[in-house]
Amino acid sequence: xxxxxxSPPLRGxxxxxxxRLTAHAFFRxxxxxKVRKDARIHELxxx
Amino acid sequence: MxxxxxxxxxxxDAYRSGKDDPVRALLRCLAAIDRGEGDRAVLCKxxxxxxxxEAARARLAAGKPxxxxxxxxxxxxxxxxxxxxxxxxxxxxxxxxAAADAVLVQRLRKAGAIVFAKCAMHELGIQPxxxxxxxxxxVNPWDPKRIPGGSSSGSAVAxxxxxxxxxxxxxxxxxxxxxxxxxxxxxxxxxxxxxxLDGVAGLTLDLDHAGPIAWTVEDAARIFEVLAxxxxxxxxxxxxxxxxxxxxxxxxxxxVNAAREAVLAVxxxxxxxxxxxxxxxxxxxxxxxxxxxxxxCGHLLRDHAAELGADTRTILNLGRGLAARDRARADAVRNxxxxxxxxxxxxxxxxxxxxxxxxxxxxxxxxxACGELDVGKIANLAAVTFVTNLTGHPCCVVxxxxxxxxxxVQIIGRHGAxxxxxxxxxxxxxxxxPRRPPxxxx
Numbered sequence: 001x002x003x004x005x006x007s008p009p010l011r012g013x014x015x016x017x018x019x020r021l022t023a024h025a026f027f028r029x030x031x032x033x034k035v036r037k038d039a040r041i042h043e044l045x046x047x
Numbered sequence: 048m049x050x051x052x053x054x055x056x057x058x059x060d061a062y063r064s065g066k067d068d069p070v071r072a073l074l075r076c077l078a079a080i081d082r083g084e085g086d087r088a089v090l091c092k093x094x095x096x097x098x099x100x101e102a103a104r105a106r107l108a109a110g111k112p113x114x115x116x117x118x119x120x121x122x123x124x125x126x127x128x129x130x131x132x133x134x135x136x137x138x139x140x141x142x143x144x145a146a147a148d149a150v151l152v153q154r155l156r157k158a159g160a161i162v163f164a165k166c167a168m169h170e171l172g173i174q175p176x177x178x179x180x181x182x183x184x185x186v187n188p189w190d191p192k193r194i195p196g197g198s199s200s201g202s203a204v205a206x207x208x209x210x211x212x213x214x215x216x217x218x219x220x221x222x223x224x225x226x227x228x229x230x231x232x233x234x235x236x237x238x239x240x241x242x243x244l245d246g247v248a249g250l251t252l253d254l255d256h257a258g259p260i261a262w263t264v265e266d267a268a269r270i271f272e273v274l275a276x277x278x279x280x281x282x283x284x285x286x287x288x289x290x291x292x293x294x295x296x297x298x299x300x301x302x303v304n305a306a307r308e309a310v311l312a313v314x315x316x317x318x319x320x321x322x323x324x325x326x327x328x329x330x331x332x333x334x335x336x337x338x339x340x341x342x343x344c345g346h347l348l349r350d351h352a353a354e355l356g357a358d359t360r361t362i363l364n365l366g367r368g369l370a371a372r373d374r375a376r377a378d379a380v381r382n383x384x385x386x387x388x389x390x391x392x393x394x395x396x397x398x399x400x401x402x403x404x405x406x407x408x409x410x411x412x413x414x415x416a417c418g419e420l421d422v423g424k425i426a427n428l429a430a431v432t433f434v435t436n437l438t439g440h441p442c443c444v445v446x447x448x449x450x451x452x453x454x455x456v457q458i459i460g461r462h463g464a465x466x467x468x469x470x471x472x473x474x475x476x477x478x479x480x481p482r483r484p485p486x487x488x489x
Contacts, residue, residue, distance in 0.1 A: 001294065001296055001297045001326050002297075003297045003404075003423070004422050006423045007423065009421035010358075010419065010420040010421070011413040011414055011417065011418070012413045012417055015358060015361065018357070019357035019360040022365060028364055028365060028368040029368050032368040035422070039329060039333055041330050044331065044377065045324065
C-alpha cells in the first residue's frame with residue numbers, strides 16, 4: 001500500500017495550535033501542501 | 048477455542064434449553080457495565096431495556112419468539128439514534144434526544160433484540176484510533192497500554208470485555224473492522240447500501256456502512272440478516288481464494304506472516320494478486336472524507352469549533368482546503384479501484400489480506416488528555432480497510448491466531464455476497480476460534 005511519508009505525531013499544545021491556525025486559509029494551505037506531498041495526492045494515477 | 052464467550056447464538060441456545068433467560072442475561076450485562084465502568088466503553092444504558100427483557104422472557108416461555116435475536120442484549124455506537132437518547136457522535140455538545148429510533152434499531156427491536164446500551168466512539172468517527180479525550184478512551188482489554196481501535200471503539204471493547212454479547216458499529220474507513228481486529232473479534236462491513244443508515248450520523252456521503260461486531264461469524268451473520276432484512280445461506284465455502292499482495296506491502300511482518308499462514312493452513316496454496324490502484328486507498332480516502340465531511344459535519348465546525356477536539360478540528364479544517372481537482376483525481380482512482388476489485392472477484396470468490404496494517408499501537412498519555420493526529424498511525428492501521436469503503440464490497444475481519452495479541456485477516460467478496468464472505472470467514476474461525484482477553488467483566 002502507498003503509505004504517506006512518516007511525520008511526527010501531533011499532540012498537546014502543538015495540535016491545539018494547528019487546529020486554530022488551520023482555520024485560516026493561509027496556514028491551512030501551507031499544511032495541506034505538505035499533506036498533499038506526503039500522501040502523494042498529485043501522483044494519484046488517473047486513467 | 049480457549050474459552051466460550053457469551054455471544055448471541057450461545058445465549059439463544061441457552062434460552063431455548065431453559066438454562067438462561069433474557070432478564071438474567073440483561074442483568075448480567077448491566078452488572079458487567081457497572082464493574083467495567085472505568086473502562087469507558089459504554090456511555091449510557093438505554094431505559095426500558097428491563098421491560099423489554101421481561102416481554103422477551105414471556106414470549107420465549109410461551110414458545111413464540113419474535114426471531115433469532117429475541118431477548119438478545121445488543122449495544123450500539125453513539126452515532127446511531129435510539130429514541131429519547133442523544134446521539135452524541137463522540138462529541139460533548141450533541142445532546143438533543145433522538146425523536147425516533149434509527150431504522151436499523153427498529154429492525155433489531157422488531158426481531159426481539161434488546162438495545163440496552165450506547166457505546167463510546169472516536170469523535171465524529173473521524174479516526175480509526177478510538178482516542179477520545181472528550182468522552183474518554185475505551186480501554187483495550189488485551190492491553191490497556193494500547194489503543195482500542197476505532198472509531199467504533201466502545202462497541203468493540205464492550206463485546207471483547209464481556210459487557211455486551213454483540214454490538215453495532217459504523218464504518219466509513221474501517222471503523223467496524225479496525226476495532227474488531229484489535230480486540231480479537233469478528234467485524235462485518237456489509238455491501239454498501241445493504242443496511243439502511245436512516246437515523247445514523249454519517250461522516251461521508253457514500254463511504255459509511257453499519258455492521259455487527261461479534262464473537263463469532265454466526266453471530267455476525269444473524270445480526271446482518273436482521274439489519275439488512277434478508278436471509279443468508281449457510282452453505283460451506285468451497286470457492287477460489289486469492290491473497291491480496293499489495294495489502295502485504297507496508298503491513299507489519301507479524302501480521303503478514305499470520306495472514307499467510309492462516310490462508311495456507313485453511314485454504315492451501317493460493318494465488319497472490321496485485322491491486323495497484325487499491326494501493327492508493329489512503330490518499331483517495333483522505334480526499335473523499337475531507338471533502339464529504341464539509342457537507343456532513345461542516346455545520347459542526349462552523350457552530351461548535353471550540354467544542355470539537357483539536358484532532359477533529361484540524362482534519363475538518365484541512366478538508367476545507369482540498370480543491371475540486373483533488374476530488375476529481377480521487378474519484379477517478381476510486382472508480383478504477385472498483386473495476387480492479389470487481390475484475391478480480393470474477394476470477395475468485397473471495398480475496399484475503401491482513402485485516403489491519405499494524406497491531407494496536409501504544410496509547411500516548413498526551414493523546415489521552417488532548418487527542419492526537421498521527422497520519423502515519425492512521426495509514427498504517429487502516430490503509431487496507433479503506434479499500435472496501437471506497438469500492439463498496441462486503442468485508443469481514445476474523446481472528447487468525449491462537450495465542451498472543453489479536454491478529455486477523457479480512458475477507459472481501461462480491462457485492463451482495465455476504466453469505467460467501469461469512470462462509471469463508473467461518474473456515475478461518477473453525478481453525479482459530481474466538482479467544483477471551485485478559486480483561487473481562489462478563
